[in-house]
Amino acid sequence: MATEVKNGSPTAEQIAEADKYKEQANEYFKNKIYDKAIELYSKAIELDPNNAVYYANRSLANLRTELFGYALNDAVKAVKADPGYLKGYYRRAAAHMSLGKFKLALADFEIVSKRRPNDSDAKKKFVECNKIVKKIAFERAIAVDRPEKTLAEMYQSLDSISIEDDYNGPKLKDDETVTIEFMKELMQWYKDQKKLHKKFAYKILYDIDSYLRKQPSLVDISIPDEGKFTICGDIHGQFYDLLNIFEKNGLPSETNPYLFNGDFVDRGSFSVECIFTLFGFKLLYPNHFYMSRGNHESVNMNQMYGFTGEVTAKYNSTMADMFTQVFNFLPLSHVLNNKVLVCHGGLFSSDDVMLDDLRKIERNRQPPEEGLMCELLWSDPQAQNGRAPSKRGVGCQFGPDVTENFLKKNNLEYVVRSHEVKDMGYEIAHDGKCITVFSAPNYCDTMGNKGAYINLKGKDMKPSFEVFDAVPHPNVKPMMYANSLMNLIM
Known part of the structure; x- marks a missing residue:
């Protein structure tokens, strides 16, 4: 049974136990049993609450089950736990997009693309999100000038x-x-x-x-x-x-x-x-x-x-x-x-x-x-x-x-x-x-x-x-x- 860390840093034994929970959770995730994966990632977090990977993984499992609010909270915690862990920004962007907040998602993709200027995948995500933001801005602009036709x-x-x-x-x-x-x-x-x-x-x-x-x-x-x-x-x-x-x-x-x-x-x-x-x-x-x-x-x-x-x-x-x-x-x-x-x-x-x-x-x-x-x-x-x-x-x-x-x-x-x-x-x-x-x-x-x-x-x-x-x-x-x-x- 997981022992929650109340104060200070987790012990070596707690870190090892948390990693086992994460590995088990990953297997459930691969098999698309997301509720069980979330449960096990949560146990890992109880033992090692400053591990950005656990939050980012749980964030993705929450996204797959359409719990966008929880996914966003986990992504924020991942970024806070390790500002250098770029998957945290990806997860936060995904949660923002799922909630229709495309400008906020774009800001996260921009952070990743700037930190990894030679990463073609990061650049692609930034470009695609930027297209969405510009398209929405364009549609709003022309809607002001053009009266909407009835059906x-x-x-x-x-x-x-x-x-x-x-x-x-x-x-x-x-x-x-x-x-x-x-x-x-x-x-x-x-x-x-x-x-x-x-x-x-x-x-x-x-x-x-x-x-x-x-x-x-x-x-x-x-x-x-x-x-x-x-x-x-x-x-x-x-x-x-x-x-x-x-x-x-x-x-x-x-x-x-x-x-x-x-x-x-x-x-x-x-x-x-x-x-x-x-x-x-x-x-x-x-x-x-x-x-x-x-x-x-x-x-x-x-x-x-x-x-x-x-x-x-x-x-x-x-x-x-x-x-x-x-x-x-x-x-x-x-x-x-x-x-x-x-x-x-x-x-x-x-x-x-x-x-x-x-x-x-x-x-x-x-x-x-x-x-x-x-x-x-x-x-x-x-x-x-x-x-x-x-x-x-x-x-x-x-x-x-x-x-x-x-x-x-x-x-x-x-x-x-x-x-x-x-x-x-x-x-x-x-x-x-x-x-x-x-x-x-x-x-x-x-x-x-x-x-x-x-x-x-x-x-x-x-x-x-x-x-x-x-x-x-x-x-x-x-x-x-x-x-x-x-x-x-x-």
């Missing part, structure tokens, strides 16, 4: 697109929206790794934008006593697993309603197929198919984790801009039968939040770094009472007492959220009053987790859990379209 205006300029004679995929008539026949054909078309014609892709985006603009930030849903209702968590571009959910649980319909709880895109390399399938069903069954915004329905996340690159590769940058506008109008939360709040992230840093406050949120924007909208998208539950700074660096962590207080004030029974990988695809916390559901099995082809979805009936709103494994998919790796710099530093 309707964009669509009108694309309306005359012709359909090639050899295109034999799913089609929509000019005066109609999607049908069940179109959706079945579309899913098979995508399953065969074919692309929906851009004319129809644009039409789906225009139609969904027109619909979502009229929706509130919090949507109330009524479920009949004997009616089944399904809640799915993160999909993250895993199209073939999405098809498996429909295979197991039935296609969406007026008698088989669904709510997909955010993070439809990014990381998985079939995000285009996922989002058009989900948008199609939303158009087909607007009162029986629901979608909540997740933290990955945002520009920074999409640019870093693949969706923008995928849309640009499969279509063009104009369509990527259109998605940005559409995502801004996705509802932020849902309430089922006045009893259950469903949101992507979690609860709040304030004790006085009411459902009417969520209804009043102005959501047509990129997620801010604080406030109700941010916390709905980013927060996570914790086991202990009270609140703590977010392990992700955004939002907050909230305990059982926070959940209890919120539910009591708003006359609700429990909260359903997503946002976190769980080994069994779901987790019940806070005395059954905070449920996590995650629907991307074997996340990123590495995590080995199950996927899950929740079924409930209106008469009692009691959740039941359906757990499933990942299914095979074409040989296209996750993060295929992610920003090249992310692959260099992660």
Whole structure:
């Protein structure tokens, strides 16, 4: 058992024991068992708290599990422990990038490139990050001078697109929206790794934008006593697993309603197929198919984790801009039968939040770094009472007492959220009053987790859990379209 160093320097025996923990942690890391690796790096740090390598290694493991706040803290400690250890700066840059703080990341890459002027790898990372910073600055500059076009205006300029004679995929008539026949054909078309014609892709985006603009930030849903209702968590571009959910649980319909709880895109390399399938069903069954915004329905996340690159590769940058506008109008939360709040992230840093406050949120924007909208998208539950700074660096962590207080004030029974990988695809916390559901099995082809979805009936709103494994998919790796710099530093 590790003996924590309280004062002074560790003994030779403690240093040796810490190194053994590090070696064990490295093996778990290589095998992508990141939680165990983090646990063992932590034991090494207890024994030798001034070793920059241990902090840097734990930082990378936290990055792989999307704990960006923890990763940043560890990187800062690595730099403090040894200002000459350059991996500490790399880890800090990676954490800053994951949080969308590109200028801060650039400063770290600049430090490394100056200290290693002949290191081509360091120079490459600095150049790539500098490109991102300049691109963002340029886009902001032209946005000031150029009024943003609405999606309707964009669509009108694309309306005359012709359909090639050899295109034999799913089609929509000019005066109609999607049908069940179109959706079945579309899913098979995508399953065969074919692309929906851009004319129809644009039409789906225009139609969904027109619909979502009229929706509130919090949507109330009524479920009949004997009616089944399904809640799915993160999909993250895993199209073939999405098809498996429909295979197991039935296609969406007026008698088989669904709510997909955010993070439809990014990381998985079939995000285009996922989002058009989900948008199609939303158009087909607007009162029986629901979608909540997740933290990955945002520009920074999409640019870093693949969706923008995928849309640009499969279509063009104009369509990527259109998605940005559409995502801004996705509802932020849902309430089922006045009893259950469903949101992507979690609860709040304030004790006085009411459902009417969520209804009043102005959501047509990129997620801010604080406030109700941010916390709905980013927060996570914790086991202990009270609140703590977010392990992700955004939002907050909230305990059982926070959940209890919120539910009591708003006359609700429990909260359903997503946002976190769980080994069994779901987790019940806070005395059954905070449920996590995650629907991307074997996340990123590495995590080995199950996927899950929740079924409930209106008469009692009691959740039941359906757990499933990942299914095979074409040989296209996750993060295929992610920003090249992310692959260099992660």
